Amino acid sequence: MRFVLLLFGGFALLFVAFIVILRVVSNANHPDCAKLRDPRPGAWQAGDFRGRERIVEDLSYCKRLQGRTEAEVETLLGPPSEARPGELRYRLFDKAEPGGVRPADA
Numbered sequence: 414m415r416f417v418l419l420l421f422g423g424f425a426l427l428f429v430a431f432i433v434i435l436r437v438v439s440n441a442n443h444p445d446c447a448k449l450r451d452p453r454p455g456a457w458q459a460g461d462f463r464g465r466e467r468i469v470e471d472l473s474y475c476k477r478l479q480g481r482t483e484a485e486v487e488t489l490l491g492p493p494s495e496a497r498p499g500e501l502r503y504r505l506f507d508k509a510e511p512g513g514v515r516p517a518d519a
Contacts, residue, residue, distance in 0.1 A: 454489075
């Protein structure tokens with residue numbers, strides 16, 4: 414009986430350790446939303462594909478644009494690539510940039 418309890422306890426301990434390690438590894442690539450600040454003004458316009466991709470990941474993972482007005486988003490990111498009533502679209506890269514070929518154009 415002691416062996417079964419010891420075996421079960423060991424299995425439970427390994428399971429908990431596995432879950433903790435899995436959580437740490439899965440969150441390693443995500444920003445700490447409590448410490449994340451808005452991108453500096455002009456970072457979107459000056460950024461290349463990788464820089465803009467990082468801004469998108471941070472803003473979308475932490476839901477930093479939720480509840481902001483269109484004017485606030487434009488102040489943060491600059492003028493959009495496309496604008497429709499109630500919708501702003503920002504491209505990661507434009508055709509005007511060196512090597513700027515959108516996936517739809519490939």
